[in-house]
Amino acid sequence: MNISLSKRAIGLGLGAMLTCQFAAAADGIGGAGSSAAAPVYRTWAQEYRKAGGEALEYDPVGSGAGLARIKQRQTDFGAVDVMVPRNELARDGLVMFPTAVSAIVPVVNLRKGGAPLKLSGEVLARIFLGEITAWNAPEIAALNPGLSLPNEPIRVVCRSDVSGTTHHFSDYLSKVSPAWKARFGVVGRPAWPAGFIAVKGSSEVSRAVRSTQGAIGYIDYGYVVEDALTPVQLAAANGRYVGASPASFRNAVVSSRWFTHGDFSDSLTQMPGEGAWPITMGTYAVVPKVAGEPERAARTLRFFLWAYDHGDALARQARFSPLPEKVQASAFRELSSVIGRNGEPIGLNALVR
Template sequence: MNTRPAHPLPNNALPPALSRRATLALLLATPWGLARAGETLTGAGSSAAAPLYRAWAAAYGKTQDVQLQYEASGSSAGLKKIRAQEVAFGASDVAPTEAELGRDQLLLVPTFVTGAVPVVNLPRVPRGRLRLTGEVLAQIFLGSITRWSAPEIAALNPELSLPDLAIRPVGRSDGSGTTWYVADYLARLSPTWKERLGAKTSLAWGEHVLGAKGSDGVVRAVQDTAGAIGYVDFNYVGANSLSPVQLRNAAGEFATAGVAGFKAALRASDWAAKGNFHASLANLPGPGVWPITMGTFVLLPRVSSQPAETTRALRFLMWALLKGDSVVEGLSFVRLPDALQASAFKALSSVVDKQGRKLGTEAFSAVAQAG
């Protein structure tokens, strides 16, 4: 049963004249989530999460004169900036360990679930029709399969006329949570990948891989390069009319990325069963599961030395968890299960300043009273 307060988002939370795809494309392209002057809220990190944080900010700005300045600089940069207290909140698609969080005195809060998707630029191949397995995808990015007409790919796609075209892999050149999820998935299926590259936010790509900074950089590189294959968060696929790859999941099905597949992975995970958001969402068993499902997180100081900025971040995030479900669903992300949302509120409510003032509790009261 959903025990959270019912606070529906106004129907005009996002511009009604724009389609969902047009709205998302605008949010992906716009560096600022809000246009009005007022108090500033700073955040940095995950580019996969950027569309939702900016959309939340646009809706939040209907009632609060707060301007979000969010830098989609990648998960590694987001962690670096919040550790240095250069922003009010950091955003990462990869959860630091409990030991790291304790060392840095940071609070980790999950926000939503999405998925990483391989995308291709293949002339004359219908959009979304190409099928791959994790093992073949690993060989492509390792450089051992170099042409789209290779027998390993042809065997998976007997109904397609594959071009005899060189494969141009595109990988993130910056520290990226999306990279970590793709690498973690491939390491589970390919012993060679696990030995050579492992699961990291930054990988030592060979010269055969074209490096691109940020999700926007991957999008441009794939669009501009015939024969390219890269990977992005699912919301970038539709917003940029990219061609997604079908992947064989643990059930043996060729799955298509989307909300249904992310929800299936969430249901099969310890996130739902045990409330353990450190657990992997990769290659889980079950029908319809998308095998590269990923969570994303925000990080704040447990004890704030900048209470005004931290309070703005707390109010924004609590508002988003209480009232932002419509935005999450409208942008094809998946909201957290109720139990996880409750644990997120508990964590946010624990933040204090150096004098012991309960910033989190005060922020929750302010958001709840605002209605």
């Protein structure tokens, strides 16, 4: 078969598949991992149930813990924000595919007047290096002429756990700050400076920022909207300032190999396109390549195929950017490789039914 099936063809197959199989599945679907992706899975779970699908129980334990659970076959799928190396996937008998495009957004709790706070990548890095410690520092004031900045200490909120969110944040900072790159590089948990407020998970970052005057943190865009957080504007790769939105995430995607080649292994940070949000990221699902329980595996794959088929509508509700069609085609190839213990083509059957 031609794996690069059109969206319309997939949709026709899914209609018949969902009609005959929803009623037959008695159990739900379990997933665990990325806390950044939790808003996406909450929206998908609600809409999938409305469409007659199984219930999804998603545990936002973080990308590292989610990957550990799927390696131990303790959940139906793991959700991670960082590509797992191919050799590691092969060693652990796993298949990985992208599910959505979102972004990391710096957020503040700051008494100020006027326009949104603007930060360059270099100034943002110096804040998270512990080098700029006051909100009325000259480096910040120079980027925000006319903005009334308080004479208050900066209270930095960071992640204490190994985090895909932190990985992408540090990937961006490594591209814009030689000092950050030399000290930390691209990591899921830096050795943060003393005095930072370190918390576990995106929901705790949101809570800490909201409850701490003078705070700055970094978090997935879904939480910015859900919790009414105050985002900053960032200088894009071309030097112009841009706000975080699904449109600016898509501008980043169309400038990348995700869009041109369907290659979802590349980073989406600091893309050169006009209006591209500089800390855009993909999020991924991981499932066993050989399913120990074929029906559970089939239920899980049906869920993701449904999400792909309804990508545009779901994007509007969950505030993320849908996957480009070339990336979906690459994802279909990965899904089609899932088999049962006796070699039955579980993934391929899900695609063509």
